Amino acid sequence: MPKTIAITGNGAMAEAMRQINPDVVAAFPITPSTQIIEDFAKFVADGKVDTELITVESEHSAMSACIGASVAGGRVMTATSSNGLALMWEMLYIAASMRQPVLMTVVNRAISAPINIHCDHGDSMGARDAGWIQFYAENNQEAYDNMIMAPVIGENMEVRLPVMVCMDGFIISHSIETMEIEEDQKVRDFIGEHTALNSLLDTDNPVTWGALDLHDYYIEHRRGQQEAMYRAKSVIEDVSMRFGEEFGRKYDLFESYCLDDADRVVVAINSVAGEIKEVIDELREQGEKVGLLKIRLFRPFPYAEIAQALKGCKIVTVMDRSTSMGAYGPLFSEISNALYDAEAKPLLYNRTYGLGGRVMLLDDIKDVFKESEEYLNNGKVEKMFDFLNVRGG
Amino acid sequence: MPKLQEMAKKEAAFSSGHRLCAGCPVPIFTKMLTRVTDYDIVVGSATGCLEVASSIFPYSAWKVPWIHTAFENAAAMMSGVETLHKVHRRKNKTDKKIKCVAIGGDGGTYDIGIQSLSAAMERGHDLLYICYDNGAYMNTGIQRSGATPLGAATTTTPVGTVVAGKQQQRKDLTRIMIAHHIPYVAQASIHNPVDLSNKIKKGIEIDGPAFLNILSPCIPGWRIAPDMAVELAGLGAETCFWPLYEVEDQNFKVNYEPKKKLPVTDWLFTQGRFRHLRDAKWSHLVQDFQTRVDQQWDWLLGRQAATK
Numbered sequence: 001m002p003k004t005i006a007i008t009g010n011g012a013m014a015e016a017m018r019q020i021n022p023d024v025v026a027a028f029p030i031t032p033s034t035q036i037i038e039d040f041a042k043f044v045a046d047g048k049v050d051t052e053l054i055t056v057e058s059e060h061s062a063m064s065a066c067i068g069a070s071v072a073g074g075r076v077m078t079a080t081s082s083n084g085l086a087l088m089w090e091m092l093y094i095a096a097s098m099r100q101p102v103l104m105t106v107v108n109r110a111i112s113a114p115i116n117i118h119c120d121h122g123d124s125m126g127a128r129d130a131g132w133i134q135f136y137a138e139n140n141q142e143a144y145d146n147m148i149m150a151p152v153i154g155e156n157m158e159v160r161l162p163v164m165v166c167m168d169g170f171i172i173s174h175s176i177e178t179m180e181i182e183e184d185q186k187v188r189d190f191i192g193e194h195t196a197l198n199s200l201l202d203t204d205n206p207v208t209w210g211a212l213d214l215h216d217y218y219i220e221h222r223r224g225q226q227e228a229m230y231r232a233k234s235v236i237e238d239v240s241m242r243f244g245e246e247f248g249r250k251y252d253l254f255e256s257y258c259l260d261d262a263d264r265v266v267v268a269i270n271s272v273a274g275e276i277k278e279v280i281d282e283l284r285e286q287g288e289k290v291g292l293l294k295i296r297l298f299r300p301f302p303y304a305e306i307a308q309a310l311k312g313c314k315i316v317t318v319m320d321r322s323t324s325m326g327a328y329g330p331l332f333s334e335i336s337n338a339l340y341d342a343e344a345k346p347l348l349y350n351r352t353y354g355l356g357g358r359v360m361l362l363d364d365i366k367d368v369f370k371e372s373e374e375y376l377n378n379g380k381v382e383k384m385f386d387f388l389n390v391r392g393g
Numbered sequence: 394m395p396k397l398q399e400m401a402k403k404e405a406a407f408s409s410g411h412r413l414c415a416g417c418p419v420p421i422f423t424k425m426l427t428r429v430t431d432y433d434i435v436v437g438s439a440t441g442c443l444e445v446a447s448s449i450f451p452y453s454a455w456k457v458p459w460i461h462t463a464f465e466n467a468a469a470m471m472s473g474v475e476t477l478h479k480v481h482r483r484k485n486k487t488d489k490k491i492k493c494v495a496i497g498g499d500g501g502t503y504d505i506g507i508q509s510l511s512a513a514m515e516r517g518h519d520l521l522y523i524c525y526d527n528g529a530y531m532n533t534g535i536q537r538s539g540a541t542p543l544g545a546a547t548t549t550t551p552v553g554t555v556v557a558g559k560q561q562q563r564k565d566l567t568r569i570m571i572a573h574h575i576p577y578v579a580q581a582s583i584h585n586p587v588d589l590s591n592k593i594k595k596g597i598e599i600d601g602p603a604f605l606n607i608l609s610p611c612i613p614g615w616r617i618a619p620d621m622a623v624e625l626a627g628l629g630a631e632t633c634f635w636p637l638y639e640v641e642d643q644n645f646k647v648n649y650e651p652k653k654k655l656p657v658t659d660w661l662f663t664q665g666r667f668r669h670l671r672d673a674k675w676s677h678l679v680q681d682f683q684t685r686v687d688q689q690w691d692w693l694l695g696r697q698a699a700t701k
Contacts, residue, residue, distance in 0.1 A: 052477075054472055054473065058508065058512075060466060064463065064472075065472045068437070068462075068472065068476075071473075073477060076477075091463065201458070203433035203489065207458055208455050209460040210461035211448040211453060212444070214449070217450050
């Protein structure tokens with residue numbers, strides 16, 4: 001039987017790590033992800049895991065050590081946030097291109113400058129092209145569930161890619177919520193044993209890893225990586241289905257909330273979805289046909305499935321919690337791409353919110369729906385791009 | 394300690410067909426890695442000449458497991474490899490005792506990689522880190538590094554009318570590594586295969602972190618003829634620019650004391666990169682160079698006497 005407990009998001013991710021029981025964890029402290037590694041260090045100290053913990057001197061070295069241990073044939077994990085993820089940038093690409101199924105929690109936090117410890121998605125969105133599978137989570141339960149599925153997906157022989165599980169800094173990482181922690185043995189049975197591939201420690205069969213790859217081969221290797229990403233999507237669907245059968249919580253590539261008959265839809269990522277759902281419930285009671293499409297999988301991006309889900313809606317507000325300076329938000333760009341081939345295109349616009357932890361209250365969400373109602377009534381979008389809840393806005 | 398005749402019978406870790414420059418002495422030590430020890434070894438390289446020249450896909454010069462990921466992280470990367478081996482040993486997944494070796498040039502070690510090196514040594518991994526010091530970023534085309542000696546001409550410290558080569562003294566990384574109080578730190582050179590192989594063996598086989606700094610003349614970077622690397626490395630030891638010594642548990646041992654210490658000009662003026670220093674205009678640089686070498690040599694002899 002699963003245990004129903006009250007725990008922080010960070011505590012939940014530490015529990016997931018304890019149950020996964022990786023061979024090696026290499027990590028460096030950074031707010032707001034630090035507690036994950038502190039909790040895990042205690043598990044190591046108490047002999048509750050078989051893991052070797054490498055307390056490195058930087059996030060760059062954390063990912064470097066993770067790659068080394070992974071190529072050597074181990075299951076490895078880490079966690080970070082914000083500038084820590086930025087410092088890893090070089091190694092994120094290398095982990096993915098060397099096809100190492102490293103597992104990482106990213107506790108989303110704004111990127112400097114100005115330095116800020118609170119939530120936005122600028123860190124993981126900045127890493128979206130690095131070649132990692134990216135999951136996002138609304139709450140503790142989803143973050144935990146995504147992480148339990150992560151090794152099964154990343155280590156699949158059709159995939160062999162690193163997996164990043166993202167959740168909101170402080171809002172989720174430090175908030176205590178009630179959730180279900182599954183039985184250790186059940187989780188371990190679901191995950192299975194790690195399979196090494198061309199292990200560096202197999203000295204009887206020496207392999208050269210990380211060769212110099214010039215114009216005559218590089219592009220083929222990149223294409224191979226892209227194809228693995230495409231294959232990952234059906235593996236994710238399959239693993240999510242098996243997870244649902246095993247543990248009772250069903251996950252699709254994204255979550256559709258009151259979407260079927262919705263005229264006005266918001267697309268959003270992570271914790272704000274909880275607030276949006278509450279507002280939708282209220283507006284639905286008043287007869288408004290509003291809905292939410294909540295992103296779970298950002299890489300690989302499920303374009304066709306999202307286009308299908310948005311079919312029939314009249315206006316889509318895409319809420320980005322990060323900025324791509326000089327361009328629309330990263331989520332907006334993907335939704336816009338997804339809708340390009342749609343027969344009846346909905347009105348579409350982009351709102352940036354919550355940067356550096358700027359709070360979105362329920363009334364702010366209601367304003368979002370009010371605006372989309374106005375736009376729909378007028379039949380046109382007044383402002384394609386704007387910031388929400390901002391001074392001078 | 395390994396006999397050269399016996400060593401020659403064992404397969405080298407590094408094969409011919411690599412694309413290092415004609416006359417490059419780096420393979421002298423890479424070939425020794427498997428020949429000096431009966432342990433299985435795994436090698437990780439920082440980005441640099443050796444990495445580029447030994448692994449052009451789909452070829453590899455490495456006969457042992459080898460990995461490269463980036464420039465500044467060889468020590469951190471190999472920390473991960475070594476740690477996983479530790480896990481395998483603990484879980485009885487292997488009965489082999491495998492030894493890890495990280496290799497970087499002076500750019501990847503003195504400069505961009507010093508943070509990850511320092512931390513890996515401090516954490517106490519069972520890892521030999523070998524730096525081949527050729528005194529500049531040679532792979533990218535001879536740019537100055539923290540290991541470039543005073544006065545040397547590089548592409549980023551060119552000789553002009555008002556500035557003559559690098560204006561700063563080099564950092565002494567070997568002493569920085571000694572300050573880590575790890576079990577074994579040594580300086581060696583490619584011209585002395587007996588001393589070099591002894592040190593590689595010790596560094597590999599010792600339990601815990603070890604650091605070995607190898608003087609490795611660069612044909613294009615030092616502007617010398619392809620047959621001069623060994624001679625120039627030897628002059629490095631004869632002038633005491635590059636003393637051969639080792640520090641085991643803080644006990645200093647100088648492995649070679651020249652009968653008559655040669656002036657540094659004997660080393661400087663056989664290299665094109667210091668050619669300009671013959672001009673009396675830059676004699677103060679030569680004097681500063683000699684002073685630093687003398688101080689370093691006196692310090693070393695003093696440490697040896699103090700820890701005997």
